[in-house]
Amino acid sequence: MLERILLTTVVLAAGWAAPAAAQTIYPINRAEILAGSKFDLKVEFPGAPMASDVKVTVNGKDAAEVFGKRPMIVEWEDGNKLTAYWLRNVSLPKAGKIEVEAKVGGKSEKVAWEVYGTPKRVAKNVIFFLGDGFSIAHRTAARIMSKGLHEGKYGGELSFDDMPHMALVSTAGTDSIVTDSANGMSAYMTGHKSCVNALGVYCASNKNTLDHPKVETMGDILRRKTKMSIGVVTNSEIEDATPAGVVAHTRKRSDFNDIVEMFYDVKPDVIMGGGSPNWLPKSTPGSKRKDETDYIKKFQDAGYAFVATKTEMNKAVAEGKTKILGLYNTGNIDGALDLKYLKKGSVSKFPDQPDVAEETRAAIAALSKNPDGFFLMVESARIDKYSHSLDPERALFDTIMLGNAVQAAKDFAAKHPDTLIIVTADHAHPVSIIGTYNDDTPGQTPREKLGTYAEAVEPNYGAVDAEGYPSNIDVSKRIGFAFGTSPDTCFNAKPYLDGENVPAVAGATKGTYVENPKACERPGAVHITGNLPFDASSGVHSGDDVLLTAMGPGSEALHGRIDNSYVFRVMATALGLAK
Amino acid sequence: MTDPHSGSFRKRISRRGFLAASLLLSTGRARAEAPTPLTFDTLYSEFGVRGLVFSPIVKASAGRAVSIVGYMAPPLKAEAAFFVLTREPLAICPFCQSDADWPSDIVVVRLAAASAIVSAGTRVTVTGRLEVGSAVDPDTGFVSQLRIVDAQYRRGP
Numbered sequence: 162m163l164e165r166i167l168l169t170t171v172v173l174a175a176g177w178a179a180p181a182a183a184q185t186i187y188p189i190n191r192a193e194i195l196a197g198s199k200f201d202l203k204v205e206f207p208g209a210p211m212a213s214d215v216k217v218t219v220n221g222k223d224a225a226e227v228f229g230k231r232p233m234i235v236e237w238e239d240g241n242k243l244t245a246y247w248l249r250n251v252s253l254p255k256a257g258k259i260e261v262e263a264k265v266g267g268k269s270e271k272v273a274w275e276v277y278g279t280p281k282r283v284a285k286n287v288i289f290f291l292g293d294g295f296s297i298a299h300r301t302a303a304r305i306m307s308k309g310l311h312e313g314k315y316g317g318e319l320s321f322d323d324m325p326h327m328a329l330v331s332t333a334g335t336d337s338i339v340t341d342s343a344n345g346m347s348a349y350m351t352g353h354k355s356c357v358n359a360l361g362v363y364c365a366s367n368k369n370t371l372d373h374p375k376v377e378t379m380g381d382i383l384r385r386k387t388k389m390s391i392g393v394v395t396n397s398e399i400e401d402a403t404p405a406g407v408v409a410h411t412r413k414r415s416d417f418n419d420i421v422e423m424f425y426d427v428k429p430d431v432i433m434g435g436g437s438p439n440w441l442p443k444s445t446p447g448s449k450r451k452d453e454t455d456y457i458k459k460f461q462d463a464g465y466a467f468v469a470t471k472t473e474m475n476k477a478v479a480e481g482k483t484k485i486l487g488l489y490n491t492g493n494i495d496g497a498l499d500l501k502y503l504k505k506g507s508v509s510k511f512p513d514q515p516d517v518a519e520e521t522r523a524a525i526a527a528l529s530k531n532p533d534g535f536f537l538m539v540e541s542a543r544i545d546k547y548s549h550s551l552d553p554e555r556a557l558f559d560t561i562m563l564g565n566a567v568q569a570a571k572d573f574a575a576k577h578p579d580t581l582i583i584v585t586a587d588h589a590h591p592v593s594i595i596g597t598y599n600d601d602t603p604g605q606t607p608r609e610k611l612g613t614y615a616e617a618v619e620p621n622y623g624a625v626d627a628e629g630y631p632s633n634i635d636v637s638k639r640i641g642f643a644f645g646t647s648p649d650t651c652f653n654a655k656p657y658l659d660g661e662n663v664p665a666v667a668g669a670t671k672g673t674y675v676e677n678p679k680a681c682e683r684p685g686a687v688h689i690t691g692n693l694p695f696d697a698s699s700g701v702h703s704g705d706d707v708l709l710t711a712m713g714p715g716s717e718a719l720h721g722r723i724d725n726s727y728v729f730r731v732m733a734t735a736l737g738l739a740k
Numbered sequence: 741m742t743d744p745h746s747g748s749f750r751k752r753i754s755r756r757g758f759l760a761a762s763l764l765l766s767t768g769r770a771r772a773e774a775p776t777p778l779t780f781d782t783l784y785s786e787f788g789v790r791g792l793v794f795s796p797i798v799k800a801s802a803g804r805a806v807s808i809v810g811y812m813a814p815p816l817k818a819e820a821a822f823f824v825l826t827r828e829p830l831a832i833c834p835f836c837q838s839d840a841d842w843p844s845d846i847v848v849v850r851l852a853a854a855s856a857i858v859s860a861g862t863r864v865t866v867t868g869r870l871e872v873g874s875a876v877d878p879d880t881g882f883v884s885q886l887r888i889v890d891a892q893y894r895r896g897p
């Protein structure tokens with residue numbers, strides 16, 4: 162045994178002869194930190210050196226002294242060959258440049274942070290809209306569908322297009338060039354970039370998903386420092402990444418039961434979405450909890466009106482309730498196409514669900530009663546989900562719905578000009594308008610029907626209803642809305658009238674997906690060879706920049722190309738949160 | 741192509757001849773009865789935000805032999821004696837593959853013996869003994885309301 166240990170040591174020593182892994186410091190280099198906001202300082206010293214040998218300084222002074230706290234130093238943390246140095250829940254009150262240095266033996270590693278202050282508060286309210294996966298082609302195609310395009314000009318503007326400020330937002334995370342909804346939203350809600358699947362944390366080596374170094378979220382800060390009301394509104398499951406981003410700290414976005422608890426810790430005044438099973442005690446059929454906690458009851462006990470339908474939601478608002486928990490579906494709330502026209506999805510089970518615009522109006526009515534102002538996050542979640550499932554019409558209807566929700570905010574801002582409105586996306590999808598599918602051309606298959614360039618004629622969707630949705634999508638001339646990625650699938654370039662597209666299903670070989678045989682039975686369907694790895698079941702996100710539009714006090718700071726994390730800084734500045 | 745039919749109850753007995761007498765009795769009864777056909781539409785009499793209510797036929801079938809047609813979803817772990825039966829073939833979000841994302845009306849199937857997995861696009865008929873009520877799988881932590889145990893399956897409705 163002793164021999165083996167010695168041998169290991171020799172191998173280790175040999176390993177260290179090569180360039181050693183450097184100390185890793187969180188928050189990472191080039192972090193921008195809101196003055197006074199809380200964060201966990203963690204340094205990982207590789208090789209598990211002795212606690213007494215590691216040293217961390219902030220602007221040359223011992224970090225423990227600077228933060229007035231004793232560090233926790235853990236050798237072989239979680240069994241990893243590293244020594245972890247922790248100063249949890251610390252903050253830097255003054256703006257300025259900060260240099261953090263981590264030393265062990267002769268090796269030093271440094272990071273630089275910028276701590277920023279905020280001038281006087283200029284916005285009373287902030288409404289932050291996030292179209293999940295909302296890309297340029299969604300925007301353009303929704304405008305064609307909803308406003309019409311004739312002789313090269315549109316019949317009108319979508320509400321989010323018609324704003325004075327616009328920026329191009331880069332969404333990449335700390336780990337890769339393509340982000341997901343978790344770290345995409347986390348950057349907007351904390352001002353710190355993170356890695357795929359993570360919310361409100363930096364991605365360190367910790368084994369427990371809840372132990373990673375935390376940074377404060379917008380929800381945390383507003384609760385701790387202000388009397389403002391907070392609203393979180395979506396049509397996804399409320400525990401899903403985007404709404405969770407307002408309150409959550411976890412390395413793994415699917416920690417849904419923990420995320421419900423994090424909602425309870427912050428207690429946003431208005432919470433609306435789907436996903437009730439994670440709120441129900443384990444013994445209730447349909448529950449996905451692993452404990453007997455009844456979170457609906459806990460919120461009711463904390464003074465919330467619980468509502469499960471649009472009718473109940475509107476009644477609670479009419480009664481002047483200011484704390485509302487609305488869960489309208491066990492899964493995601495159905496998208497606009499199913500809610501309004503096709504009645505597919507889960508509409509038969511949940512016939513009285515609000516759409517995102519109705520939720521937004523209700524949330525604003527409840528939140529705006531607070532004289533100290535409010536922060537509202539609104540997500541149109543299924544633009545992304547329907548783009549994963551390669552279902553253009555559903556994604557575009559939910560883009561139009563996002564426009565209606567933004568219009569509700571603009572209507573409010575018209576009377577309350579001290580409201581900052583921001584509309585953006587967490588990441589892109591590889592989508593593009595490539596022409597028009599025209600059933601008047603001979604043939605049955607998509608390639609025979611696709612008109613490009615001069616043959617990309619104006620589509621003939623049905624007349625637009627009062628909410629801006631075309632009354633018919635099953636028309637002879639449809640937008641050729643192409644997805645740049647897919648698994649093996651079948652495709653016939655027709656709308657999915659019987660329910661959301663399922664491009665691929667799990668194959669017999671574990672971890673692979675094959676074309677959905679049902680999709681191949683559709684008239685004119687052709688086989689499409691996927692261009693994604695074999696474990697992809699649907700389309701994937703893309704690393705393209707996304708667009709942001711904004712109006713109201715503070716929005717003038719949003720222009721040019723910016724990082725997603727900078728948007729947090731703009732909101733924190735408008736609200737004067739560094740004080 | 742041969743039907744990847746699961747091992748039968750009898751095979752399990754021969755392999756594990758020390759099975760407790762009580763289990764033998766209960767499963768024996770389940771085999772003796774003609775299975776009650778269930779459908780995904782008749783599992784719950786109420787399906788709401790505040791929870792689901794098992795249908796009378798499900799309550800009456802607890803502990804008894806049932807059959808149901810659905811789609812085999814990929815198991816969470818590479819364990820071929822355990823899979824999830826769904827109403828429709830699933831399109832799974834690539835970033836959220838955990839039990840948190842399953843539809844509410846799934847049925848967990850525990851096969852009498854390990855078996856090959858078929859493509860999720862294939863409809864299968866599962867036969868076995870129905871277990872009713874919330875349970876957490878000790879190995880995977882998977883929460884389920886309805887389970888068909890000592891089960892076998894065949895392709896097609």
Ligand SMILES: [Zn+2]
Binds near residue numbers: 546
């Ligand atoms: Zn996505």
